[in-house]
Amino acid sequence: MPETLIHNARIVLDDEVVDGHVLLQDGRIAALSHGRSALPGALDWQGDWLLPGLVEVHTDNLERHVMPRPRVQLPMQGAVQSHDAEMASNGITTVLDAIGVGDPYGDGFRSRDQSDLLRALDALDAAGALRADHHIHVRCELPAANARALFEPFARHRRLRLLSLMDHTPGQRQWSDLEMARTFYTGRKGWSDAKFAEEVRIAPERQTLHAQPNRAWFADFARTHGIALATHDDTTAEHVDEAKALGAQMSEFPTTLVAAQRARALGLSIVMGAPNVVRGGSHSGNASAMELAREGLVDSLSSDYVPSSLLQAAWRLAQEGACNLPAAVRTVSHGPAVACGLPDRGRIAPGLRADVIRVRDVGTTPVVCETWVQGRRVA
Numbered sequence: 001m002p003e004t005l006i007h008n009a010r011i012v013l014d015d016e017v018v019d020g021h022v023l024l025q026d027g028r029i030a031a032l033s034h035g036r037s038a039l040p041g042a043l044d045w046q047g048d049w050l051l052p053g054l055v056e057v058h059t060d061n062l063e064r065h066v067m068p069r070p071r072v073q074l075p076m077q078g079a080v081q082s083h084d085a086e087m088a089s090n091g092i093t094t095v096l097d098a099i100g101v102g103d104p105y106g107d108g109f110r111s112r113d114q115s116d117l118l119r120a121l122d123a124l125d126a127a128g129a130l131r132a133d134h135h136i137h138v139r140c141e142l143p144a145a146n147a148r149a150l151f152e153p154f155a156r157h158r159r160l161r162l163l164s165l166m167d168h169t170p171g172q173r174q175w176s177d178l179e180m181a182r183t184f185y186t187g188r189k190g191w192s193d194a195k196f197a198e199e200v201r202i203a204p205e206r207q208t209l210h211a212q213p214n215r216a217w218f219a220d221f222a223r224t225h226g227i228a229l230a231t232h233d234d235t236t237a238e239h240v241d242e243a244k245a246l247g248a249q250m251s252e253f254p255t256t257l258v259a260a261q262r263a264r265a266l267g268l269s270i271v272m273g274a275p276n277v278v279r280g281g282s283h284s285g286n287a288s289a290m291e292l293a294r295e296g297l298v299d300s301l302s303s304d305y306v307p308s309s310l311l312q313a314a315w316r317l318a319q320e321g322a323c324n325l326p327a328a329v330r331t332v333s334h335g336p337a338v339a340c341g342l343p344d345r346g347r348i349a350p351g352l353r354a355d356v357i358r359v360r361d362v363g364t365t366p367v368v369c370e371t372w373v374q375g376r377r378v379a
Helices: 061-068 076-089 116-126 149-153 180-190 192-227 235-244 256-266 272-279 287-293 310-321 326-330 336-341
Strands: 004-013 019-027 028-034 049-052 055-060 094-103 133-141 158-165 228-232 250-252 269-273 300-302 356-362 365-373
Touching: 019 055, 019 250, 028 250, 055 133, 055 300, 061 076, 061 094, 076 094, 076 116, 076 149, 076 365, 094 116, 094 149, 094 158, 094 365, 116 133, 133 149, 149 192, 158 192, 158 250, 158 310, 192 228, 192 235, 228 235, 235 256, 250 256, 250 365, 256 269, 256 287, 269 272, 269 287, 272 287, 272 300, 272 365, 300 310, 310 326, 310 365
Parallel strands: 004 049, 055 094, 094 133, 133 158, 158 228, 228 250, 250 269, 269 300
Antiparallel strands: 004 019, 019 028, 049 356, 356 365
């Protein structure tokens, strides 16, 4: 693989920003130096930012490409190609594709077998057609009777890296505010008020029959097979205590300050939503990611459902003084990489993967101009 020298760049390191140059060789960062390079053939980045490639631990973006309209499903391979290109164009060089398994209501995308994704990823990878490095994050909907069966195709696959335990039952966690839940389910899913009331009524039965046994089963699977485990939408200190007891390493999207503080006290990595930062608050009325960041309670950001929000959120954290720019960049690179067991990326340092992105300020908004994965430009 030919070497590439990039110079005249503002390089965002762990704790500082330096003007310098970086040598990429054999898929790794071979050297890092201050100042410009006089070597012929060096790529002049004209003072643009050089950041580590972004690491995304939780994105539902693939679902949007597979099912762009209600009840309209497109072939998986084409959807993966479009999703992959969108990741790379937004500077995301490593992505954990979040696949929901289980639907208590039996009428959604997550009630179906999604194992075509694995075949599509492997075929595209074998053909050298993937831009980003793809892994799998299986989101386990605990109250669903079919969660374990739908998980089975992913259980032994080499791409599986993270399991998260979810429970979107109206009246708890993300949907503790029943009126916010009613607005979502009647608006997004088209439920009538009567159906919503009936689902709330039977929710305790689903908890007993499915949620509690599934929680124990998936936690045991993660522990036995060395897969990272996350809980989802922790709302109380007791939720976080339960997560720790189950062996979770991550608390995804804690919905309250109390839950985030408890996660920090117990040593869980805290993941918040980048759209929450960009929008200035949670779409479901929960904790503000910006405010948690000001309290030092955010280790990682996830683009969740808007890929472009990942880099924008890091910039917003720095612009609004929640932290400095190197710390903000860590929340979208090194933080998530370490949380999901990928210590070979997410920083600009010799010996690590040559996953880097070129970013230019356009007004107050960062724009990804180039994306490099293992020393090869992919976008």
